[in-house]
Amino acid sequence: MAEKKVYSKLGEMLAKGEFILTGELEPEKTCDLSHTIQEAKEMAPYVVAANVTDSPLGIVTINSLAASHIIQKEANIEVIWQLTVRDVNKLGIAGMIMGGHALGLRNILSLTGDHPNMGDMPESKPVFDLDSATLCMLVREMVDKGTINGYEIESPPKFHVGAAANPNSNPMEAEVLKIGRKVEAGCEFIQTQVAYDLEKTIEFLTALKKYNIPVLLGIFPMKSYAMAKGFDTFVPGVDVPKDILAKWKSIKNDYKTDKSKQKEMYDQANYEFFNPFITELKKKELLGGVHCMAVHYPRIFPKLIEVIKD
């Protein structure tokens, strides 16, 4: 078998089969990225790379290509550029992929993207010329063959491409089969939606084993009770377990007057929940790593890295 080509630190770690931690950065509706860059700097020592989101929930934010480039450069962190097929057609995306390479990006997460109808410009034309699988195909053609539609690219881009999966998906079989399409299309790693249900996650990850692809489990350490409650209420398909909500609520109430202790207790509670969860999946050899979506909560990373290294 030909040796796998490596274009980034993420690609290198995946090729080595190391257990890795990735983070997530969510630029907002602003042209000033200083807050996101600060967050990126804080997580940089702990993660292999960090995702930069592409207008999640269809709510317009600064363009993810521009943000990825600036964050990678300013924060000295490797970026996984989230690229949705929602807003740009195949021709445009092919151009963006070359542009992304020229700007120093080397990892793409191929995503469908939330429908514009969900966001703050619902009148926008939903493009979806490609889907998350055919975007992987396009990246692979451009990178591996150095062509677009068979036409040669003078200096082709170099990228690793990953895709998303949802362990909470019902029916699960449909999701597993869809991931099969993405793997066949050339996707090299999977980052999952947030999971809290251990049994269901084991079942899902076991079903993915046949694809022989590293899966990074999505986790969402919760910075506060408000964050946990909001996540439970507003993120479709994700139910934060009731005992977690109760625990976070008690931390909120018990340490009202001592904010620094409250922070410490939240961090500890996250550790106590995620440590056995991840350890169990790791023990079963179902995971290639963890993708932490603790947006605006970079102080959790030193604690999380203990879990990863355990």
Place this chain on the structure above:
Amino acid sequence: MIVTTKKDFEEIEDALKSYNNIMLIYCGTCSVTSQCSDEKSVNEMLENLKNAGKNVVYHQEFKEPCDFRQDLQDWRNVPQEALDKVDAFLILSCGAGLQAMLDLFDRKNIAKPIFIGLNTHGIAETERIGRFHVKCAGCGDCLLNYTGGICPVTSCAKGLMNGPCGGQLDGKCEVGKYEKDCGWILIYERLKKIGRLDLFGQLRPAFNWADRGHQKSVVFR
């Protein structure tokens, strides 16, 4: 059938604002089923035009306005004195109906404007009168053999080619607040039922738009 709905009269009135003498033409086929050019709808339109101060010089059903051959026949019944008087035409039909009439107007040297009174939604199944479901996007490259007969272009809000997105929740679609079915889960269930889940795992290329779109005609003779 082609499903249509009525435009707000205000929009029609705005289009007709520079014209007083109107000829009303209405479809005798699909738009009747859509209850947009049936007797009641035509009477309602005549009343609206009258109330807006318009003079309806003549009105007539065209059996199938989208069929140029049929239009040539139906045109024979239009009286010359109405044509002498008319300032503008209003048609209750789908968009193809009006545009076939333009060809007829060219043939007959009619240099008068024609306006549309309906909105066209697509090629639909009639469940019953008043309940129509757009099922076909007329892509010109039918995928139904791979999807158990359910069209991913019309049943998936994103028209995806390779299975459900992360926006499906328990078989419902994120678009429309999880009230409508996810098209790809319908496809999955259908393929499972007929023992063809192998098709559900099959990677499909992106839709080929190269032959789509611009002034498309089907000409085989």
